[in-house]
Amino acid sequence: MMTHSFGPRCRALAAGMLFSLAPAPASVRAAQGDAPNPLVAPFVSVNAKTVAIRHVRLIDGTGASPKTDRTLIISGGKIVALGPAGSVAIPPDATSIDGTNRTVMPGYVGTHNHLFTGVERPRHYWRSMPFSFPRLYLAAGTTTIRTTGSMDIYGDMHIKQRIDAGLTVGPSIDLTSPYLTGADNRDLEMDDLRDADDARKTVAFWADHGVHSFKVYTDITRAELSAVIEEAHARGLKVMGHLCSVTFTEAAALGIDEIEHGPFVTDTEFVDDKRPDTCPSNDAQEAAQLQTPVESPKIDRLIAEFVRRKLPMSSTLPVFESFVENLPPDEEFTKTLDLLDPEQKDAVLTDRKSIAEGKPFGLDLKGKPWPAGALLKKEMAFELKFFRAGGLLTAGPDPSGYGATIAGLGDWRELELLVQAGFTPVQAIHVATENGAIALGIHNRVGTLAVGKDADITLVVGDPSARISDIERVETVFKDGVGYDSKKLFASVRGSVGRL
Template sequence: MRKFIAAPVALAALLAVAPAHLSAQSAAELGAETSEFVSIAGPTVALTGVKVIDGTGAGARTNQTVVIEGSRITAVGQTGAVEIPSGAEVHELPGHTVIPGMIGLHNHMFFMGAGGRMAQGNISSPRLYLAAGVTTIRTTGSVSPYADLNVKSNIERGLAPGPRMHVTAPYVTGPNPALGDMAQVGSPEEARRFVRYWAGEGVSWIKAYTTIRRAELAAVVEEAHAHGLRVTGHICSITFQEAVDLGMDNIEHGFGTATDFDPRKRPDECPPNSMIRVGEQGDPTGETARALILSMVENDVGMTSTMAVIEPMTKGRAVLDERTLEAMAPEVREDYLEMVDRIEADPDWSMTETHLQKHMAFERGFVEAGGVLAAGVDPTGIGGAIAGFGDQRNYELLIEAGFDASTVVRIVSANGARIMGVDDEVGTIEPGRLADLVVLEGDLESDSAIIRNVTVVFKDGVGYDSEKLIDSVKGMVGIR
């Protein structure tokens, strides 16, 4: 979602675009700027007495030991029954929960705040993602793609702390004067040329945006798959069903952006204020919804939940998380709080609790039907959802939507890995997987707010100090 004005990929595409084996870093390979945030260097670590929610969807297991050797998990099992290697650094952690590193499927490197303020977050975003327990992200639409690629390179070289990054090309849309910072393609050949160029520059995803037309999207999908890339989109001129028929791999945002529910929809046109109309009139459990969900499931098209960016724009849902406010630059915070007050004071504000509840109902129906739902923060809208903290808020909102803890952990970890084709390496806590783990103080299964109590985040078996990362970027969001 941009200005306030998405499951597995299709099987054939998945096989065609399976990524290479993920690289890993040891603590010894990290530069000084990254090493200052390391609290557990390894190489051999045992976490004992923890509750594990492993990302597979299985129930939580208590009094577990997780063994990390080098960059990988080598053992998970009952404390006392798991052999701890000689010389291991043992951390006894009763009263803690361990989950897989979260996978952010809609996690821009830029921030957009109230009034359309936009800033690239090359410093603040990667640190906040990692601090919050998000160890892998997809930059689902880039406004500064070379900045994103350079940050990715610096992280991979150990020069900066941050998550694994799957970089998306600039947004690609149809002709639209209001979208001047996006690639606007007017023909299938323009669309193909766009994909070929960015494939050569090293991106792994293409994101289609609201006014792209069917002929151009078909060309984007075909060319992307031919070059080993995948395609997602925040769509409007294309319905969800049309996106499925055209072979798109993933769809962003869910219910509110599905113009299948807008009776004004015409081919290749985005109806004005469609998100509002859908929220007011659409039925997330009716015949259209059931048919659409079945089609997405049958065609292996996943969906990304982004409720964290919708909530701040919802009347009666003022998001005033103190951590988020402290992370914002003072002027960004002032503009945001002013916008919150405007929403609450406006008797005719169009986005209401009913709208948000419809998003939740559609996502419940999608998961119940067998759809693969992932999640991402989308740090845009009016600015109340920021990197990392918004990912944690997604967890809480999914619990509110009616899912249990094991299901939500799978949504925010393994499902995202599956959509990106890296689920053989990350997304679950199993022997052989990369040691991307989040240690939470408290029992996550009994209280969703525990998702905020991150103490240590392991990436590649290296433990990072969450609090220190957060402190390093206070006041930076919206600036750098």
């Protein structure tokens, strides 16, 4: 997310920290039942050739109603049997897990899950989180992420290599390029495209170096965006965008593959007298967003266009909630503070206090109300309307901002906010699982629980279909059939988030 229409507009930007890692040696991750690497082994709680989860509640990710008293068999990293407990034969050599009063769900497929965070001291910049964020994502049950923009591309590449080689723990990673933006960019860590030809060459370069997707940003022109899309599509790769200079409708017509955030966060087509290829001022964006009703022909046309094109949109509610004034204390934020590095914790609390006092990040609002709360409410209503109209909504926490939204806990908060918006818990889980897999083009392998799918599974205590907060009661996260201890993963990064 980073800068946006109701974000802090007075930040001075400093150079980002490049956290490099040595290349991972060429090796293959241990298969289900094989001995894991010694660096991974402390977090593995279930590792057998065959695993049976008995008498468990099933939320399969499709949006269908939960099914009770199911048995699921995992072998070779795949789901090999699934059905009513009395109808599934349990192999005699299987490690058996009692699923009573527990629920299995697909691992989340996050579509906006960065490997960096915002740091506010001494000046605002972006810091890579190569140690804590992969562990936090997996601990929460997020087994696949798309990084959706990199501030440290070589670091992200090496993190992915190490996870794939079984040398560290973390989710499967769809690796996204550095941010591709235009000449008016002010973020020092981003790639300023010079023109359409430069855009094509840049896409070709990063595609040749192994990225899976491309992130375009606020100041890109239509010609540059068109070139990015054409070059990426020629290579079978996807493009997503956090837009401003180009409107949602313009980007859709050019063939973009996914829009990040939503119209009450980043779309500028409702701004009067918007100039082509130019990002309007924050004041103009906020005024247009506040004045545009969710129930309006403009919004109806936008939704209809997205539905017609089957164009996904990523929901990233947690990062925007973090900017809302007068947020009541909540358990989620307490858990976040417990994980933060002490210096990062102090900075986050200072910024949170400035928002509550009506002087966000030192801004003088000159008597104007801070619009974050009103715009978040409208965005939540829009996302429910979009989903009910048949729109392909996906989910990710966007752990950028000023550091108050973090990996893992942000994934949970995203689902809880969708439920606050009016989604049922099962619908919210569907958004975060199957819909994400569809958007990434991997729904033949992950995103739902069915025979033949990868054994990327989250086992939680309780019933999230009745109480969405039960998604936080994670016991075991299976990735490729290997079970990881959620509590140990969380404990391993306590006090380091925002630093490593």
